[in-house]
Amino acid sequence: DAGVIQSPRHEVTEMGQEVTLRCKPISGHDYLFWYRQTMMRGLELLIYFNNNVPIDDSGMPEDRFSAKMPNASFSTLKIQPSEPRDSAVYFCASSLYSDHQPQHFGDGTRLSIL
Amino acid sequence: AQKVTQAQTEISVVEKEDVTLDCVYETRDTTYYLFWYKQPPSGELVFLIRRNSFDEQNEISGRYSWNFQKSTSSFNFTITASQVVDSAVYFCALSEVRTNAGKSTFGDGTTLTVKP
Numbered sequence: 001d002a003g004v005i006q007s008p009r010h011e012v013t014e015m016g017q018e019v020t021l022r023c024k025p026i027s028g029h030d031y032l033f034w035y036r037q038t039m040m041r042g043l044e045l046l047i048y049f050n051n052n053v054p055i056d057d058s059g060m061p062e063d064r065f066s067a068k069m070p071n072a073s074f075s076t077l078k079i080q081p082s083e084p085r086d087s088a089v090y091f092c093a094s095s096l097y098s099d100h101q102p103q104h105f106g107d108g109t110r111l112s113i114l
Numbered sequence: 115a116q117k118v119t120q121a122q123t124e125i126s127v128v129e130k131e132d133v134t135l136d137c138v139y140e141t142r143d144t145t146y147y148l149f150w151y152k153q154p155p156s157g158e159l160v161f162l163i164r165r166n167s168f169d170e171q172n173e174i175s176g177r178y179s180w181n182f183q184k185s186t187s188s189f190n191f192t193i194t195a196s197q198v199v200d201s202a203v204y205f206c207a208l209s210e211v212r213t214n215a216g217k218s219t220f221g222d223g224t225t226l227t228v229k230p
Contacts (some may be wrong), residue, residue: 031216042222043205050216091159097216100147100166100209105159 002026006092006106014114018080021109024073025094033103034067034077035091043091049075050097082113116141118208120221127196128229135191135224137206143167145211148182148189149218153203162204165189196228 005024013019025032033048047057052069060067064083069075079086089110093103117140127133139148150162163173165182173180177194193200203225207218 033217043220045217045220048217056217089157093159095216100164100211102149102151102161102164103218104161105151107158110157 004092004094004104004106006090006109008109009107010110010112012112012114013082015083016081017113018078019082019086019111019113021077021090021092021111023075023077023092023106025075025092026104027073029094029096029104030072031095031097031103032069032075033091033093033095034075035093036088037091037108038088046077084113087111087113116143116146116208116210116213116219118206118219118221120204120206120224122224123222124225124227126227126229129198130195131228132192132194133196133226133228135193135204135206135226137189137191137221139187139189139206139208141187141208141210141213143210143212147209147211149207149209150180150189150191151205151207151220153205153223154199155201159205162191193226196226198228198230201226201228 007022034046037043046059047067049069067077089108091105091108093105095101095103119138146167148165152160170182179192181190203223205223206221209218
């Protein structure tokens with residue numbers, strides 16, 4: 001079975017540019033999560049969706065960050081404009097809540113903003 | 115509010131030593147799930163175990179064992195005869211069934227280094 005698929009794996013861009021991270025959850029999973037991981041702040045939950053609807057976006061750092069889930073098989077996390085402090089590894093995860101299953105994580109996107 | 119505390123930031127052991135990673139949680143829900151995840155140096159996060167609040171039986175899987183004690187709100191993880199490949203960051207997580215449904219709260223992680 002295919003796991004959670006994230007793209008790109010690595011992204012290097014200059015500050016001010018728009019960055020779009022993509023995620024394809026495991027088919028049938030009804031929850032999707034976006035996390036950010038840095039040395040300083042650890043693993044932070046940014047936003048999560050249930051059946052494509054955002055449930056809690058309180059972790060989104062500022063208005064420069066936005067996330068969408070137009071359908072059950074695709075989600076994006078966008079940063080516009082990007083800043084060097086946004087450099088981090090961004091993980092997408094999905095889970096099947098009905099059975100309280102664990103979250104399955106993608107391999108992450110390593111983002112570097114110069 | 116749910117909270118997970120992993121007080122040990124870093125642990126270093128020599129291969130073949132036993133090591134226990136501590137996890138203490140806080141929740142007001144009576145029904146909840148606890149998880150351990152492993153993040154090796156390659157970076158991916160891998161699920162290890164899930165436990166629900168009604169099952170306090172300890173679990174053993176090979177060299178790994180988990181001790182769940184509701185009386186102390188702890189869910190500790192022990193690696194017996196550690197190996198270099200166990201070197202990773204280990205995260206404990208809590209998911210409440212009633213409150214914050216669907217969401218897991220992660221601890222800050224414990225970095226385990228196993229030296230040859």
